[in-house]
Amino acid sequence: MPKLTVIYKAPPGDSKVTEAFGHVFHDGKPEDIEVDDATAAKIKANPVFQPGGKAEAKEHDDRKK
Numbered sequence: 197m198p199k200l201t202v203i204y205k206a207p208p209g210d211s212k213v214t215e216a217f218g219h220v221f222h223d224g225k226p227e228d229i230e231v232d233d234a235t236a237a238k239i240k241a242n243p244v245f246q247p248g249g250k251a252e253a254k255e256h257d258d259r260k261k
Contacts, residue, residue, distance in 0.1 A: 201248035
């Protein structure tokens with residue numbers, strides 16, 4: 197499943213927070229999400245969302261040095 201960084205841009209007069217595609221988005225704040233290909237296409241076609249490409253997975257190195 198694609199990982200995307202998405203920014204929600206609230207239209208004037210609309211709520212600054214929205215829930216869509218199973219995620220909560222805050223106006224102007226990038227959110228890293230993982231969705232299927234069909235949902236990724238819907239997000240890319242929606243004018244209130246700005247997909248920023250693939251999100252970088254945060255890796256944790258738990259090894260002791």
